[in-house]
Amino acid sequence: MGHQAGRTGETSEDSEDEPTGGGQNMTGMGSLINNETSIVPGGIGSVISSAGMDDGGSDDFTKYWIEWFLSLKGNEFFSEIDEEYILDRFNLTGLNTEVTNYQLALDLMTDSLEEDLDEETRAEIERSARHLYGLIHARYVITSRGLAKMVDKFRRAEFGKCPRVLCQQQPVLPCGLSDIPMENSVKVYCPKCEDLYHPPQRRHATIDGSYFGTTLPHLLLQVYPNLVPSKNGERYVPRIFGFKVHETAKVHRKQDQIRAEQEKRLLLYGVDKNKDSPPRDS
Amino acid sequence: MPRPAHTEEELRPEDENVTEQEEDEEEERRNGEGDAEQDDQDEFEEEDVEEEEELQDDDEDFSTDTYETSGNSNSSSDVSWINWFCTLSGNEYFLEVPEDFIEDDFNLCGLNAIVPHYNEALDTILDLDLDEGSGDATDQRPPSPPLPEALGRSVSLSPTPHPTNVSSTRRSRPTPTEIDQSASLLYSLVHARYLLTKGGLASMAERFAAGDFGTCPRVMCRGQLVVPMGLYDMPKLDNLRYFCPRCGDLYSPRDKRYQKVDGAAFGPTFPHLLFLTYPELVPAQSIILPESARKASPALQLPSDSLRPGVTPSSSSTTLYGVGVHTVQGSDSDSGPGRGPEQRRDGPQSSIGGGANVAAGSVEPDMQMYTPKVFGFRLSELARTGPRMGWLRERGDDLEVAHAESAEVNGSRALTGGQRTHTRKVVGGSARDEE
Ligand SMILES: [Zn+2]
Numbered sequence: 001m002g003h004q005a006g007r008t009g010e011t012s013e014d015s016e017d018e019p020t021g022g023g024q025n026m027t028g029m030g031s032l033i034n035n036e037t038s039i040v041p042g043g044i045g046s047v048i049s050s051a052g053m054d055d056g057g058s059d060d061f062t063k064y065w066i067e068w069f070l071s072l073k074g075n076e077f078f079s080e081i082d083e084e085y086i087l088d089r090f091n092l093t094g095l096n097t098e099v100t101n102y103q104l105a106l107d108l109m110t111d112s113l114e115e116d117l118d119e120e121t122r123a124e125i126e127r128s129a130r131h132l133y134g135l136i137h138a139r140y141v142i143t144s145r146g147l148a149k150m151v152d153k154f155r156r157a158e159f160g161k162c163p164r165v166l167c168q169q170q171p172v173l174p175c176g177l178s179d180i181p182m183e184n185s186v187k188v189y190c191p192k193c194e195d196l197y198h199p200p201q202r203r204h205a206t207i208d209g210s211y212f213g214t215t216l217p218h219l220l221l222q223v224y225p226n227l228v229p230s231k232n233g234e235r236y237v238p239r240i241f242g243f244k245v246h247e248t249a250k251v252h253r254k255q256d257q258i259r260a261e262q263e264k265r266l267l268l269y270g271v272d273k274n275k276d277s278p279p280r281d282s
Numbered sequence: 283m284p285r286p287a288h289t290e291e292e293l294r295p296e297d298e299n300v301t302e303q304e305e306d307e308e309e310e311r312r313n314g315e316g317d318a319e320q321d322d323q324d325e326f327e328e329e330d331v332e333e334e335e336e337l338q339d340d341d342e343d344f345s346t347d348t349y350e351t352s353g354n355s356n357s358s359s360d361v362s363w364i365n366w367f368c369t370l371s372g373n374e375y376f377l378e379v380p381e382d383f384i385e386d387d388f389n390l391c392g393l394n395a396i397v398p399h400y401n402e403a404l405d406t407i408l409d410l411d412l413d414e415g416s417g418d419a420t421d422q423r424p425p426s427p428p429l430p431e432a433l434g435r436s437v438s439l440s441p442t443p444h445p446t447n448v449s450s451t452r453r454s455r456p457t458p459t460e461i462d463q464s465a466s467l468l469y470s471l472v473h474a475r476y477l478l479t480k481g482g483l484a485s486m487a488e489r490f491a492a493g494d495f496g497t498c499p500r501v502m503c504r505g506q507l508v509v510p511m512g513l514y515d516m517p518k519l520d521n522l523r524y525f526c527p528r529c530g531d532l533y534s535p536r537d538k539r540y541q542k543v544d545g546a547a548f549g550p551t552f553p554h555l556l557f558l559t560y561p562e563l564v565p566a567q568s569i570i571l572p573e574s575a576r577k578a579s580p581a582l583q584l585p586s587d588s589l590r591p592g593v594t595p596s597s598s599s600t601t602l603y604g605v606g607v608h609t610v611q612g613s614d615s616d617s618g619p620g621r622g623p624e625q626r627r628d629g630p631q632s633s634i635g636g637g638a639n640v641a642a643g644s645v646e647p648d649m650q651m652y653t654p655k656v657f658g659f660r661l662s663e664l665a666r667t668g669p670r671m672g673w674l675r676e677r678g679d680d681l682e683v684a685h686a687e688s689a690e691v692n693g694s695r696a697l698t699g700g701q702r703t704h705t706r707k708v709v710g711g712s713a714r715d716e717e
Contacts, residue, residue, distance in 0.1 A: 165523055165533060189654070193674060197500055198499050217654070218655065218656045218661055225666055231670045238553070238570065240551050240554045248530060251530075254677070256673070269664050
């Protein structure tokens, strides 16, 4: 269901995308890019017949399925998977049973789909290819190269910032609630408050969370511990006419106790939580 | 923030008509300043601009119909200033403060020191005749202001003219724009006071239960409805924020419209007084719900997890327990202007309890807290990057409150004053262990 919703959401946005996307591009390129984006989901047949005019344009253009996919509005969270990674079948182990039309979808994704297909089949394969890309993405982003790419996006705050006021615009990381496809949409994880939020933009609420997985943000922060923001004890204290609310104050005291006990444990085990040191392993 | 420079407009003789274009520029400048103040948040929303444009298309209806001052009697009889103000883009959360509340001087006590052109502003709000002999009231406003006009008139963080500006020009009459800004400011401050009255709280309780203010962005709050508030009583210090009664935390608006609204219009006391007055509005899982209320009222034990995409009860949008949020079906076709920002954004599938297709074990048994995992394993607390913030969402039900006096040590300001600096008292070797 999630995936289906995603599809319809995306396709409706695609059509929206055209005028705005064209406007932002250089005028010459704009129309070309628009043609591509609108044609790709349609049918390869029409592409070849129209783009075949300009010398081998179809070849050029078919190289870019991934690029096109990443450029779709709503797909900003995805990072580009290296072609070598996709071409190494070992990395795709088990995915053939997860995706219908696996081989065709893979061909389409790697721009080696030769067959001439009717619209309907083509759309189906397109869907499979997107799903497959997501599944591969989940594996790729927890490789060292994949993590590095996510770090770049994280540094540019491409996944948004924490909505919590006290986190003060801390950039967030994408995170799934499950590694099984089609269960939940993608969420964002704030490394400062260590909590999970809905992505700020509606269009990201249709992306399958399993395409990012449950591990990504935490592994990333383990591998790049210097990206872990300082965690202070800031907490919002409700006040009525300047006075603290009794019940909340009680809870806060308990929280303080829990926190103090943790600090004690950390001290006991010699974990210096305030100092940044090089990663312990790796 | 001080006004950067005297604008031409301020120094202009009073009777000169403000041309539409000049107004336009003025507005742009002001909006620009507002943007600069909240640069970070704008970045956050940058990509939403196109979506916003869609929204603003709807809003254009509001902004194009300018409010005519009372000089023009036939239009002011239809729509009062207050009525008009509350329909402006970004002002959707405002209540219409009853005129008799505003007319009561007691309720305005002290505001004349904060609001420039106080009397003119008050007259504007109450639709009293402004024209002391100068019959130019009708011409002062451009017939159809551009879109930013509405944003500027809504309560914004952009600076409004300081009284000293006026006195430097031999106390010339304030321009309509200045009066407008003052009226907005005054209304916001009166509004914050009105919210704390019985009537104000009752209206807000209703709107809260109806989901007018959207939902908490925190996943584990599972679509909990939120209320608007401000961190300060003083205007122009901070913009509107949302308070979530489930996690007891504060969130920034993601909708650009509300990022421009001054938090002082709602104030720091309002949400807490609201939930104290209407404890039934507090969800059972709330971190702020008094324990006594939690035990006493079985009605409150409604599992908020009962709301699932598949079985959304049709009446849930009006339920008082804040669980009925995701009645919105279809994530793309539901951007009505009356809906809260989060609500509009969240499709049914965004609620994590996910219905029957969520396999057992894929979500935590304890739905209050998110547990980070790497390859299915919980992160060790002893890892250097291990969890450190668990306490933040902890209600500590199984803890006895250790020492009453530690509450007083706790007295330092946490949020408004920055970091807490108190010394925590560790009491007893409680068996509490977080895995
Ligand atoms: Zn955060």
